[in-house]
Every structure is written in structure tokens, then in C-alpha cells.
Amino acid sequence: MPPPLQAHRMLLSHRRISSGPRRRFTAVSSLSSAPAKTVVAPGPAPSSILSIRESLLSGERTAVDITSEYLSRLRRTEPSVRSFIHVADAAAEREAEELDRRIASGGKDAVGPLAGVLVGVKDNLCTAAMPSTGGSRILDGFQPAYDATAVRRLREAGAIVVGKTNLDEFGMGSTTEGSGFQVTTNPWDDSCVPGGSSGGSASAVSARQCVVSLGSDTGGSVRQPASFCGVVGLKPTYGRVSRFGLMAYASSLDVVGCFGSSVFDTATMLSVIAGHDKMDSTSSSNDVPDYRSDLVSPNLLESKPLNNVRIGIIQETLGEGVDTGVISSVKAAASHLEQLGSVVEEVTLPSFSLGLPAYYILASSEASSNLSRYDGIRYGKQVPADELNELYGDSRANGLGHEVKMRILMGTYALSAGYYDAYYKRAQQVRTLVKKSFEEALKRYDVLISPAAPSAAYKIGEKTNDPLAMYAGDIMTVNVNLAGLPALVVPCGFVEGGSAGLPVGLQMIGSPFSEGNLLRIGHIFEQTLQDLSFVPPLLADI
Amino acid sequence: MALPLLRGITTPTLFRANGMFCTTQRPILAHFSANKPESSVRTAAPKSTQQATREGQVVAEQNTQGFEAVIGIETHVQLSTITKAFCSCPYNYGSQPNTTICPTCMGHPGALPVLNAEVVECAVKLGLALNCNISMTSKFDRKQYFYPDLPKGYQISQFDIPIAEKGYVDLDIPLEFGGGHRRFGITRVHMEEDAGKLLHSESGSYSQVDLNRAGVPLLEIVSEPDMRTGIEAAEYGAEIQRVVRYLGVGNGNMQEGSLRCDVNVSVRPIGQSEFGTKVEIKNMNSFSAISRAIDYEISRQILLHKESQADQIVQETRLWDESSQKTFTMRKKEGLADYRYFPEPDLPEVILTTEYIDEIRSSMPELPEAKRRRYENMGLSMQDVIFLANDDNVAHFFDSTLEHGADAKMAANWIMGDIAAYLKDEKLSIHDIKLTPLELSEMIASIKNGIISGKIAKEILVELISKGGTVKSVIEEKDLVQIADPAAIEAMVDQVLTDNPKQLEQYRAGKTKLQGFFAGQVMKASKGKASPVLLNKILGEKLKGDC
Numbered sequence A: 001m002p003p004p005l006q007a008h009r010m011l012l013s014h015r016r017i018s019s020g021p022r023r024r025f026t027a028v029s030s031l032s033s034a035p036a037k038t039v040v041a042p043g044p045a046p047s048s049i050l051s052i053r054e055s056l057l058s059g060e061r062t063a064v065d066i067t068s069e070y071l072s073r074l075r076r077t078e079p080s081v082r083s084f085i086h087v088a089d090a091a092a093e094r095e096a097e098e099l100d101r102r103i104a105s106g107g108k109d110a111v112g113p114l115a116g117v118l119v120g121v122k123d124n125l126c127t128a129a130m131p132s133t134g135g136s137r138i139l140d141g142f143q144p145a146y147d148a149t150a151v152r153r154l155r156e157a158g159a160i161v162v163g164k165t166n167l168d169e170f171g172m173g174s175t176t177e178g179s180g181f182q183v184t185t186n187p188w189d190d191s192c193v194p195g196g197s198s199g200g201s202a203s204a205v206s207a208r209q210c211v212v213s214l215g216s217d218t219g220g221s222v223r224q225p226a227s228f229c230g231v232v233g234l235k236p237t238y239g240r241v242s243r244f245g246l247m248a249y250a251s252s253l254d255v256v257g258c259f260g261s262s263v264f265d266t267a268t269m270l271s272v273i274a275g276h277d278k279m280d281s282t283s284s285s286n287d288v289p290d291y292r293s294d295l296v297s298p299n300l301l302e303s304k305p306l307n308n309v310r311i312g313i314i315q316e317t318l319g320e321g322v323d324t325g326v327i328s329s330v331k332a333a334a335s336h337l338e339q340l341g342s343v344v345e346e347v348t349l350p351s352f353s354l355g356l357p358a359y360y361i362l363a364s365s366e367a368s369s370n371l372s373r374y375d376g377i378r379y380g381k382q383v384p385a386d387e388l389n390e391l392y393g394d395s396r397a398n399g400l401g402h403e404v405k406m407r408i409l410m411g412t413y414a415l416s417a418g419y420y421d422a423y424y425k426r427a428q429q430v431r432t433l434v435k436k437s438f439e440e441a442l443k444r445y446d447v448l449i450s451p452a453a454p455s456a457a458y459k460i461g462e463k464t465n466d467p468l469a470m471y472a473g474d475i476m477t478v479n480v481n482l483a484g485l486p487a488l489v490v491p492c493g494f495v496e497g498g499s500a501g502l503p504v505g506l507q508m509i510g511s512p513f514s515e516g517n518l519l520r521i522g523h524i525f526e527q528t529l530q531d532l533s534f535v536p537p538l539l540a541d542i
Numbered sequence B: 001m002a003l004p005l006l007r008g009i010t011t012p013t014l015f016r017a018n019g020m021f022c023t024t025q026r027p028i029l030a031h032f033s034a035n036k037p038e039s040s041v042r043t044a045a046p047k048s049t050q051q052a053t054r055e056g057q058v059v060a061e062q063n064t065q066g067f068e069a070v071i072g073i074e075t076h077v078q079l080s081t082i083t084k085a086f087c088s089c090p091y092n093y094g095s096q097p098n099t100t101i102c103p104t105c106m107g108h109p110g111a112l113p114v115l116n117a118e119v120v121e122c123a124v125k126l127g128l129a130l131n132c133n134i135s136m137t138s139k140f141d142r143k144q145y146f147y148p149d150l151p152k153g154y155q156i157s158q159f160d161i162p163i164a165e166k167g168y169v170d171l172d173i174p175l176e177f178g179g180g181h182r183r184f185g186i187t188r189v190h191m192e193e194d195a196g197k198l199l200h201s202e203s204g205s206y207s208q209v210d211l212n213r214a215g216v217p218l219l220e221i222v223s224e225p226d227m228r229t230g231i232e233a234a235e236y237g238a239e240i241q242r243v244v245r246y247l248g249v250g251n252g253n254m255q256e257g258s259l260r261c262d263v264n265v266s267v268r269p270i271g272q273s274e275f276g277t278k279v280e281i282k283n284m285n286s287f288s289a290i291s292r293a294i295d296y297e298i299s300r301q302i303l304l305h306k307e308s309q310a311d312q313i314v315q316e317t318r319l320w321d322e323s324s325q326k327t328f329t330m331r332k333k334e335g336l337a338d339y340r341y342f343p344e345p346d347l348p349e350v351i352l353t354t355e356y357i358d359e360i361r362s363s364m365p366e367l368p369e370a371k372r373r374r375y376e377n378m379g380l381s382m383q384d385v386i387f388l389a390n391d392d393n394v395a396h397f398f399d400s401t402l403e404h405g406a407d408a409k410m411a412a413n414w415i416m417g418d419i420a421a422y423l424k425d426e427k428l429s430i431h432d433i434k435l436t437p438l439e440l441s442e443m444i445a446s447i448k449n450g451i452i453s454g455k456i457a458k459e460i461l462v463e464l465i466s467k468g469g470t471v472k473s474v475i476e477e478k479d480l481v482q483i484a485d486p487a488a489i490e491a492m493v494d495q496v497l498t499d500n501p502k503q504l505e506q507y508r509a510g511k512t513k514l515q516g517f518f519a520g521q522v523m524k525a526s527k528g529k530a531s532p533v534l535l536n537k538i539l540g541e542k543l544k545g546d547c
Ligand SMILES: [Zn+2]
Pocket: B084, B087, B088, B089, B100, B101, B102, B103, B104, B105, B106, B215
């Protein structure tokens, strides 16, 4: 048995649970007794996907029951959270009925690994049967002709897409306030942002409006909102998941990632969406393991399950500008990892601070090019004009938001003749340095850890007029995108705020394609975190 | 989606202006009748055209006195791959608008390019054919600008590392244009994608976008500024077209826009080493138009120099207007356009291996220049050489005929004469006819062996071309074997002389021209089968003897 968590070091504010006999990881037992309350049960995060699967296969619950449970929670919470730009409730109910018919007619073998699992999809991922706006007014009403590869794979595995989640326009932002449609709130405190840009996907899982969700991560857009909303967020290795159907922000940095309320659910998602796609030539053809197979139930773990694991804690992420509550949460997480048997040492990444400016130059440069297609000619909003340049200008001026325009301008400038060498080319050189310094560190350590963000969720409106402060918030995450590495964020503690504290996430960074190892360590960490619950107070009130 | 647009983007008629002189030498260029040079067979042009050429050259020389033109060409070659460069849409010229499109070539959100490997193969083939160095590692870049026919707002192209560079092309200038061998440098060959097309409404109040062509693979070939005359430039273009067709990488059709040449022309006083201000000319859809447009532009620029108005030559794009035979300003270039090139992050680098290149090299056909040199070494005239090597189908037919043992000169004459004339009349290509190289060689052998006369051969040839079959079967079927028996011919001669006493009398009275009449009558009686040599010999003897 792993040692119990030293709770006092981890928590400034948290919900305690009564100690009792340790549950089986699958959470089936708890489901059978009180299925509707699974989501508020404290303790190690159970796998919602597993419990759904087992109750479907055992006949205990129908897909319609499960769907209506989530949909009714969605309807109750959505007025305050506003995670979704589009809710496909009717379609979800239809698909659930169809699934029940298949199960009833004995087609249990044909039930996919995500059968009956309600998925939220970030609205910059194309979906054939639903609008896809990328959070931008310029695509208001746009309905793609195809499903993004990640979405298609989820559907093929039996998942039910419940709707499209809110985001900062085209993924450019860290608060989801940059959406062209609405502001999403944090389920832990509705005066706070959920983080971004995948804020809708993170808040939807946090509020249990859906089981799992898809996001995208260009500079931290999965990891930071996961941290702010107290859910698990995975940014896979660049190329691990096809980008086909993801509205490009910065093509060399963009990855499709996923959110779950447990590491197990996140691993299940990755197993389904990962793998080579002939439609994306930057997708990797490396084999996709079953990421669930190494995730052992906590009661089967040996006493020091992380023996032989070497962990480096990145010093540059624990200094000035980082909230003390965040630092103490991460340090407590580090000592928990030590107690699990791993060796934790301090590690320095000299090029760490260079990453942020390099990231903003590269991401803006690529964005200025990627967003040229939103010109009002073939689809999306067109402002009529007498003259071509006017048509372009008016359509884009009208359809694109402030932050997007700013990044297009920055990128256009950086790529202009005479400036290219000083900006784009230099930034590429910095990128190479960042990559090398990670490579060096990951030769010595299996995993590097850091906070996922310098603070917990902050107030809505707090940074809207200070873009540099918002950009600085990405310091923990952008280097990982520059290096193309996988990183997992697991909730690890709380800081003061809201009615029940605000969650803090621990970021674990690994070598390329080491998602299996990250998920294994993350799972052990999560399952031994027995005194913490990351179910937001919003649901406790229900 | 209808689109209000600036008016008349590429309509040359809008730029028509008066009062400009013209040095068009249209008749000389009959040779460049668009994309089927083989149709202008040897019967078309001999003396009159050469005369006109000489006059034209004199005019041109007078105009260029003291000045020299410098010409470079950018050629876009559309590849006839089964699918587009970065998606799996097909491309067929002339399809209904927007019928061969998909999210990728329409630039829809989230769509990504995937490189068609065939494009790389074509690029390597053309690069090797143009004697270029092939880059073992090259990459794609984005060339960015806004235009409604460019769906993504950028064109996927190659910027600083083209797939092939530093090559050259060898060609022979036809005799009627002065003859001579030339070598023109090739700066680079790179891969890129085509844009769509704009369809302007008749009223001019809106335009529509057809994206069928968007994403079709192109190879852009940039020449060194090595050409000096319109003819040289046109011959360069024609040689590129031949190479493209020989390799089978594209159809090289200029009318359909599968081969497009943009020309840069500048003029400088002879002896000056730096270039003059260059002007770009577009909108020429035949090699003849290229030659005429360049010669017009050279004269225009020289005149400005002579009138001390050289400052009026500015960096601009001019359009060739076929109806007025002039070039007109399309747009002035204000500084260099900034395309903000940067590496295409959606596509990995293109990495080639030596084995890959060697395999392509070993599968390459014999190219036009090698063919011409081989034909030249056979002793064929340069006119024959150029004609035969012009079309790879014709060259292939000729080569096969020789493989069956035919005499080169005779085979060349038959192909360039009767066969070419037939093809021209019927508007056919050589692979459309039923005549096989084997039968042509058989026919030539039959003439040589005295089995048939040249005249009979012409008859047989028409039969073989239109209906097929073998020389032997046609000869037997039509009973066409030449009569080479002196006794038989003598009998026929006697008969003709007997049957035409009046003419015989006149002949004897001194009207010796009538020998031709008698010969004709005998030939007629023999149904053309009498050996002409024997006939003339016997007839001559008879007429003389009777005197
Ligand atoms: Zn296509």
C-alpha cells in the first residue's frame, strides 16, 4: 500500500472525506448502490467511462438513463457555467436510444470502448453535423463538411458528442473571455475564468456536463484550464493525435488534447484518438499502445510503486511571479511522489525564460498565415463591398476579434521582409535551444514536474486589458509546445478562493511518445491522493 | 458565392491604347502554330517563308541597332497527375465549375495538405531532363497573398530550397529562323500548387470563383536571362514543351493553360554589362505570340531609349493583346511584393535517396536533344532532325521504322511527306493511324527491291493508313506488283503508239514533248504498275527507232 498523503502540506482548503475501506478503482460498487451520486462521491477519482461501460453491459442502466443524467445536469449548470456554444441534446438522446437498441438486440460485442460516453468537443474541431465556429463570429453558422479525425475516432468508438464547447477565438487566449460568443465561468467560482483557450471543455468536464472532452493545446490551452478547473488534462506529443479537422492556429505547435475527471478516462480517450492519420502528414506512425493497460487499481499497487522513477522539479517554475499557494501545492505533490518511491531532484532549464517570447513570435507568425483563409469569400461571414480589398477588409474587421487581429498583425510583422531574420528565424533558433535543454534534462529524469500555471483561476475581467500579463501566464506551458513534448496535468491541491478553494494542477512532462509513462505515474499519483476531491461546489449544492 | 470584384482584372481589351508602333512579324512565325508544330509540315513553308524571314531579320536588326535585349522566362508546367498536389481530387480541364473540389483544396477550416508523391517524381524527372542538380532535401514554403482564386490565402510553393536547380537546356534553332545550336541556363525548378479561376460576369458587376484548378500541381521552371530574341524565347518554350511531353509529366497544352510562360524583357546598349529595367509580359497562349510579344516589347523599349525616354521603362507587368499585337500595362510594381514566405509547417521536408533518383534516371526516355544528335549523326538534314524530334510520337514511329531495317532518309521522307500531310488533313496524331512502323519499313523495302514504284507506294500508303493491313496483302489484293518485264511493257508501248496515230504523226513532225503523253498512256494502260524506268527506256527507243 502506498503511504497516505500528508494532507496538511497539500491543502489550504479542501473537502475532506471520511476514511473508510478503500474502494475498488473501477467504482462499480459505488455506482450500483447510488448511481446518480457518483459524481459527488469524494475520494480517488473514479473512472466514469468504466462505470458507464460496466453498467451498460450489465444492464443496470441504459444509455438513455446515463445521457439524461448528464443532460439534466448540463441544463441545470449551463446557465451559470456557459461551457457550450452549441448543445446537441436531441442528437445525443437519439444516439443513446440507438445504442440501447443495439445492446438490447444482443449487440454487446459491437459496443465500442466509449459506448454511451458523452463527449464535449472544443468548437475549433470540425464536426459534420454541428456548427463549428472556432469561437469566431466570422464562422458564425458555419457547418463543416466533415468530422475532425479525433472526433470521427471518438464516434467510431461509440462516444456521443453532446455539443461544442466554448473557447478563446481560434484558441488565442488563456481565459475563454476571448470567445466571440460568450464568457464561460469556472465551476469552482463563477466570478473566475475557467482558463483557456479550451475553457469550455475543461469547465464542462469539471461540472460533469459531459464525461470527457476534447481540447487543443498550442501553448497550454489544455493544461492551464485543466489546472484552473480541477480536471485531468493531457497534451500529447506533437503528432500523436491527428490535427486534421482542427482549425489551425499555429500548425507546428497545435495538438489535440483531452480532458477527463480521472487519469483513466483521459488514457481511454487517448487510446482512441491517437495514431497515424493519412490526412495529416505531421501525424506520427508510431504504434499506439493501450494506455489503460498500465493503470493498476490502487489496492494492487506495491508499497513504493514509483521505485526507479526519477523526477526533476523545474526550478525556474517555482520562483518569482508564481503564487505561493501554487508553489506549496506543487512542492507537496513532489514529496507525495517521493513517498511513492520516486527520486525527486531540482533541475534547471537555462533556456526556460526564452521560450515565452519565442512562442509568441512563432505562434503569431503561423496564425497570421493560417487565418488568411477566413476572408469571407468561400464561407463564413461576408460583408458586401464594391471593391475587393474593401470586401476583405470589412469581412475580417467585422468577423475577427481584437486578440486575433493583434496576433495577425504581430505575425505579419514578424514575417515581413527585413524583419524575418530578427524575429521568426531567431525564434526558431530559440526553439531549438529549448528543445535541446529539455532533451538534456529528460536524459537524466523520466519526468519533469512544474505547476501548470503560475496561479489558480483569476477573476473574470482581471487581465482583459493587460495582454502581457495574460501572456506571462503561459510561462509554465509554452516551452513544452516548442519542444513538442507530452505533458499531463493532474489536480494536486488547492489555494484559497471561492467557496471551497480553487484547484491547482501539477504538470508532468515526459519524453516524446512517453504518454504511457506519464499516465501511469499520473494515475498512481491521483489514486493515492485519497484526501482530496476535485468535484466543484457547484455540484455539491445540487 | 457571387463576389463583387474590381473590374477587369485580366481583360486586355480594357487596356487597349492607340498610337503605339508595332513591329509584328506575324508571317514568319507560321512555324509556331500553337501546340501542334507537327502540323506545319515541310510543304508549308519553304522558299516564300525563308524570304520573309530574311526580310524580317533585316527589319529586326535595324530596330535593335546598338541595343541588345535580355530575356528570361518563368514557365509553369501543369502536371497531369491523377490527383491534385495535396488532396485526392482529380483534375479534368473543362469540368463544370466547382465539381472537383474538397475541403483541402477549398481551404476549409481544419483541412490539411498531404503531398502527392507523384508530384515529386515528376519534379525529379523534369529536373534531371533539364540537367539540374537535385536537392536531396527540400521543403515547402507558404507564399502569402490575398486573391479570391487562392483559397487558403497562401500558395504552397518552394522558396529557398527548390527541388532542382542550376541546369540547362540545349536546342536547335530552325533553319528558317537562322539556325544554330543554343544552350540556355535553368536557374531552378520548384513544385507548387495552382490557383483557381475567376469567372467574370458579362456585366462586370460580379465575379465567380471556380476552384477546380486550385491545388493542381505545377512545376515552375525559371530560366537564366540567356535569351536575346523573341525567336530564342519561343524556341526555349517549345523545347520545354517537348521535354514535358517526352517525359509524359504533362500535356503542355498552352490553350488550356497547362503550359504558361511569363517573360521578362529588358534592353541595354550593346557593351553595357548591367541589365536594363525589366518588364514582365503575360497572357501569351502560343509560342508564336511569345515571339511576337517579345519582339514588340523589345522595339518599344529600344524606341524609348533612342528617344531618350528610357526612364519611361518601368518595372511593370504588361499584357500581350493578340488583337492589336501590342503589349499594355496591367499593373505597375511598386517596390517588390512581400510574400512573407515561411516554411510550410503542415508538410514534412522532402527527403530523397540516391536510389530513388537513380531509379527515376534509369527509367527516363531518350530526350529531344539526344534524339536530335542521334538523327544528325545518321546524316539527316537539320530540317529533318528538328521535324522528327519535335513530337515524341513521331520520333518513336520513326525509330521503330528504322528498327525494322528501313533506310533512314527514306523513312524520314515518307513520314515528313505523305504521312504528315495525311495527319494534317485529317487532324490526327501519328498514333491514331493504322499504319504500323513495320509496314512502313516493308513498303520502303518493296520500293527498294523494285516490287512497287514510288507512285504505287503512295496509293498503298493511303490504304495502310486508313484501313491497316500489310503491304503484301494490299499489293496482292489490288494486284499492284510493278510490271518489270520488258516484253510486256514493249507490248503495251506498241499498243499505245498504234492507238494514237495522230499524236505519233505530230511527234514525228517535231512535237517531241508528246513523249510524256505516250508515257502517261502506257502507265494508264498498266494501271500504274509499269516500271517507270523501263517504260521510259523502251518508249524512247521505240520513238527514236521509228524516226
Ligand atoms: Zn481537393
